[in-house]
Amino acid sequence: MEIKFERATIDDTEILINIRNQCFYADFINYGECPGYNISKEDMANSILSRIAYKITFNNHVIGNISITDNQDGTYYLGCLCVIPDYENKGIGQKAIRFIESEFPNASLWTLQTPADKERNHYFYKKMGYSIVKECVGGSVKLVIFEKKVNR
Template sequence: MEIKFEIANIEDAEVLVEVRNLSFFSDYIKYGECPGYNISIESMTNTLLNTKIKSYKIFSDEKVVGNISVRENNDNTCYIGCLCVIPSYENRGIGQHAIRFVEKEFSNVTVWSLETPADKERNHYFYKKLGYNIVDEYMSGSVKVVLFEKKLLCK
């Protein structure tokens, strides 16, 4: 299984919406809301046009199976706004490859952050395995989320 990454552009908006809908449907059903689910093509296009956000298509065997997006801040920090893999491709190491890919692409970054629901223990295990730690917990809409951070040595 070959995994590769390609920067997304506005022509990819529709396929990224489809990937996110497949990936986040269960969260939408569970919580009644999910910021990654059912976003409009226009909203995705605006995200792809935002120069502070880099969004990547994740390919497995030439098929788009996921998405990872990174928002660059002006202080050597980045926020992972989305990491998703469609359910039929989960548990194949794709998410780990994606995190390692962006950490390498943005090698000047000293602090990475991301959010995930507080009750998603599987996500917690995944991020902790990659060196992320919970630093905060709060409500986002009606969902309790945790903020993960990974601090790297100064470069």
Template sequence: MKYNVMFSHATHDDIEDLIEIQNKAFYDDYIKYGECPGYGRTYESMKLSVENCAVYKIMVDEIIVGDIIVRDNHDGTYFLGGLCVIPAYENNGIGQAAMSFLDRQFKGAHHWSLETPADKQRNHYFYKKCGFHITKEYKVSTVNIVLFEKSVTV
């Protein structure tokens, strides 16, 4: 099923909803790895993201179903700190719509990077489909992480 997906800037009023969305989206990772930076975020942590990053709500029929968190490095490079969709809405093109939204929103971007667990093949497939490639692998705490990067011609 394809949805009519909308994106809008998150505000302080959305913080508790965003925490709930991330907890739903990252619960399985938290259980699998025993830790997950997207799971169990505090109000203050999410507030800092809303204030210091570009944070967008992903909405379907006025319901928040995911979020996007982008850190602007102020040199044409961006770090995709989070792109999540709650499990009930996965596999419906929402991630693809989110990546297209980012391309439109950040037209001046010439480089993107993001991190994901090394064993999350589904994430790897998605990001490779979006033009990213793995440039590095390392361990953060107990989890093997891969760094994905994508250069954009502007």
């Protein structure tokens, strides 16, 4: 399985919206809201231009998305890491985490948030060295904040 991580460009706007819609439809149905679902073209284009965005490809087909915010102080926020359901449980998420961590060796801290009841996400992020540091509410969804401190 050849997985690649490539910087997304404005030309990837529509395909990344489609990818996120596949990834986050179940969350939208479950919670009645999901910031990753049904993003407008303008918002996705702005995300690609203002953040560090990657597309995840398998045999030249886009199957996932990564979006990172560089806080300009050695800390990074992982805003999105998603793989379409047909490609889940194949180690792609682990490769994605290792990729981004190797791409930003100056990082001292990674943060992310995920719904508090998404146990599969919790298991995955804990396996990758992240720890829950607090809970909060986003809209009507209870969230947990994960952190991973990097000692360099």
